[in-house]
Amino acid sequence: MTDSVEVLITADRVPSYAHAGDAGADLHAAEAVVLEPGERATVATGVAIALPDGYVGFVVPRSGLAFKHGITIVNAPGTVDAGYRGEIKVALLNTDSSESYTIEPGDRIAQLVVMPVSRARFIEVERLPGSQRGEGGFGSTGFGEHKSGVNA
Numbered sequence: 171m172t173d174s175v176e177v178l179i180t181a182d183r184v185p186s187y188a189h190a191g192d193a194g195a196d197l198h199a200a201e202a203v204v205l206e207p208g209e210r211a212t213v214a215t216g217v218a219i220a221l222p223d224g225y226v227g228f229v230v231p232r233s234g235l236a237f238k239h240g241i242t243i244v245n246a247p248g249t250v251d252a253g254y255r256g257e258i259k260v261a262l263l264n265t266d267s268s269e270s271y272t273i274e275p276g277d278r279i280a281q282l283v284v285m286p287v288s289r290a291r292f293i294e295v296e297r298l299p300g301s302q303r304g305e306g307g308f309g310s311t312g313f314g315e316h317k318s319g320v321n322a
């Protein structure tokens with residue numbers, strides 16, 4: 171049994187986990203929306219939650235909608251703050267260049283992942299401590315098979 175956390179909710183339709191062990195609870199559309207090719211729109215879910223302090227909700231795309239129909243979330247992962255009491259909305263984007271996509275009320279359009287989160291206490295210093303990676307980023311390790319490194 172994994173950890174769970176109580177989350178207060180008001181909803182037309184309470185998000186549900188499809189299987190035991192799933193990380194994301196499916197969010198349903200509370201309205202009909204037609205997304206033309208390349209179009210984005212916010213879609214109501216009818217869900218509002220009160221996360222305990224120290225938790226965050228991430229609104230993430232459903233893989234099937236993305237792979238099969240090119241429907242993704244513009245701001246993925248959308249961040250639901252613990253203090254947010256408004257309706258959770260999903261900013262969908264139709265990435266397909268030719269097919270429109272119709273969302274019907276009740277369709278599962280995204281999933282909500284609830285996680286504990288740390289808030290940083292930012293401590294200003296003159297110089298950061300060294301590390302093995304240093305300042306390398308943005309493809310600094312290359313793109314082919316990675317042969318060197320701490321696990322090699």
Ligand SMILES: O=c1ccn([C@H]2C[C@H](O)[C@@H](COP(=O)(O)OP(=O)(O)OP(=O)(O)O)O2)c(=O)[nH]1
Pocket residue numbers: 229245247248249250251252254257258259260261
């Ligand atoms: O996909 C999302 C992302 C955010 N929100 C809600 C919850 C979140 O707490 C609030 C603000 O989100 P965020 O901080 O990402 O947006 P912002 O553009 O920075 O708005 P704000 O100035 O209100 O913080 O909007 C959603 O309903 N869906």
Ligand SMILES: [Mg+2]
Pocket residue numbers: none
């Ligand atoms: Mg913000």
